[in-house]
Every structure is written in C-alpha cells, then in structure tokens.
Amino acid sequence: MRYTVLGSALAVLLAPLAAATPAHAANEVTLTMAGGVLYDSCATHDFTYSAALPAGYGPYWNMDVELVGPDGNVTSSAYIYGESRTGVGSILLCDSPNLPGTYTLRGSGEMRGPDYTYVPISAMQSTVTFRLPQTRTRLKAKPRRPAKGQVVRFVITSQDERPAGYFGTTYADVKLQAKRNGSWRTLDSTMTNDSGKVVVKARYSGRRTAVRAVTTGNSDRTGSTSRVIRFR
Structure with missing residues (x-):
C-alpha cells in the first residue's frame, strides 16, 4: 500500500515536467x-x-x-x-x-x-x-518701381528637394497672385520650363499692391509660396 501511494505521488510530481510546453x-x-x-x-x-x-x-x-x-x-x-x-x-x-x-x-x-x-x-x-520632398518658390520683379501703366516682368523659379539639394522643377504648376481686398487672387496660372523657370508679364495699375508666386503641391511633392513683393 505504501509503495502504491508513493508511486502515485511521484507520478503527480513528475507529470508537469514531462508535459511542460515552451514559454x-x-x-x-x-x-x-x-x-x-x-x-x-x-x-x-x-x-x-x-x-x-x-x-x-x-x-x-x-x-x-x-x-x-x-x-x-x-x-x-x-x-x-x-x-x-x-x-x-x-x-x-x-x-x-x-x-x-x-x-x-x-x-x-x-x-x-x-x-x-x-x-x-x-x-x-x-x-x-x-x-514628401519640399519645394521652394522664388519671385523676382523688374522694374521694382514701375510707373503707372508700365509692364512688370515677373520671373518665377520653382525648385524641389532631392538627395543632393534643391534643383529646378520641370513643368511645375505655378501661379502669380496679387492681394486684393485682403485676399490673394490669381493673376496667371502657368508652368515652368525645363530649368524650373517661367516669366509672367503684368501691367502695373499704379495702386498699392502685393504680389507673390505659388508652386502647387501634388502627390510627389509639397507646395510652397515665395516672398511677397510690394509695389507702392
């Protein structure tokens, strides 16, 4: 009887070791x-x-x-x-x-x-x-102090970010905008050339105005806005 009980106890103690699964x-x-x-x-x-x-x-x-x-x-x-x-x-x-x-x-x-x-x-x-890669937009105007009715030549440059720096964006959608009554309105929508530049001409009205250029963002890169040029 003692042998049977001892054997059963050993079986109970040893059973979990035999059935253990990896943690x-x-x-x-x-x-x-x-x-x-x-x-x-x-x-x-x-x-x-x-x-x-x-x-x-x-x-x-x-x-x-x-x-x-x-x-x-x-x-x-x-x-x-x-x-x-x-x-x-x-x-x-x-x-x-x-x-x-x-x-x-x-x-x-x-x-x-x-x-x-x-x-x-x-x-x-x-x-x-x-x-997404970022873009940079630059705007130059000539002349900077136009007379009323004089044509101003705006040069818009659009560049996009690449592993080695910023380079001209070919055929980027850009806009020339003027601020009127507190909001920006598009004067011209166009596209850059092979080197990322485009020239837009506009006649100066003689009134105070602010002008900027915008590169439109898309699924490949972000959009950006140039500095504002003011005419007085």
Whole structure:
C-alpha cells in the first residue's frame, strides 16, 4: 500500500515536467527603421532587427515583417530567416502615390525550441515617419518701381528637394497672385520650363499692391509660396 501511494505521488510530481510546453513572451524582436523623404515613388528602405530569444531557444528563427501605411493598409513586407540575432533587412516601398505620414513596422514569426519544436514569437511594433520632398518658390520683379501703366516682368523659379539639394522643377504648376481686398487672387496660372523657370508679364495699375508666386503641391511633392513683393 505504501509503495502504491508513493508511486502515485511521484507520478503527480513528475507529470508537469514531462508535459511542460515552451514559454512564449511577446516582443522578442525589435525592429527599427529610419524613415525619411519619399524622393521616388518606388524605393528600397533598410531596417534593423535585434532578437532577444530566451535561453535554450534558437539559434534558428524566422519572421514576416510588414510595413503598414498611414491609411492602415500593408504597403510592403519582408522575410527574415537564419540564426543571426541582429542584422539589416530591406523593404520595398512602392506605391502610386506613396503616402506621407506615420507608418507602422510589425512582425510575427517563430523560433526553434530545444526539442526542435517551434514556438511563436513577435516583434514590438515601432513607427516611422516619411514625408514628401519640399519645394521652394522664388519671385523676382523688374522694374521694382514701375510707373503707372508700365509692364512688370515677373520671373518665377520653382525648385524641389532631392538627395543632393534643391534643383529646378520641370513643368511645375505655378501661379502669380496679387492681394486684393485682403485676399490673394490669381493673376496667371502657368508652368515652368525645363530649368524650373517661367516669366509672367503684368501691367502695373499704379495702386498699392502685393504680389507673390505659388508652386502647387501634388502627390510627389509639397507646395510652397515665395516672398511677397510690394509695389507702392
């Protein structure tokens, strides 16, 4: 009788050890992306990863990585596989248009356990911000002190941001505007040439007025406004 009871007690004590399953704690992997400027509608962006797997797990693990856009849709994905705990991956952001704003980087996968079973793992969600290239608009007027009825020659220059700096924007939509009764009104809408410039001529009425130029923004770049030139 004592032998039977002791055997039953040992069985109860040993049973949980035999049936134990590998533990799983979320956020075993950290994903980081720098973000930046959406110069091209289709470009590759690097991200770094760092895995902190529990002792006894690995070295093999894998993960599907997704980049979720500001609109909530998955814009791109990547796959990590191997035994390196840290490294660099790349993700192709290719949409038309690419949306500026905050993106979310997330991931889910699995790691190999000590008994060659695979246990789920996940990545801590991180956010990254992308913006559109900016533009610059410049305005020059000649003459600066025109007589009443004299034609003024306005030179509008539009430039857009690129990796190496600002360069003339070809065929940018621009406007020449004058302020009347407290609001800006468009005098002329036109388009820049191959070098990002255009000349607009207007006859001076002789009254006090303020004039500016505007580059219209679109899905590829932001809009901008020039300095204001005042005629008295």
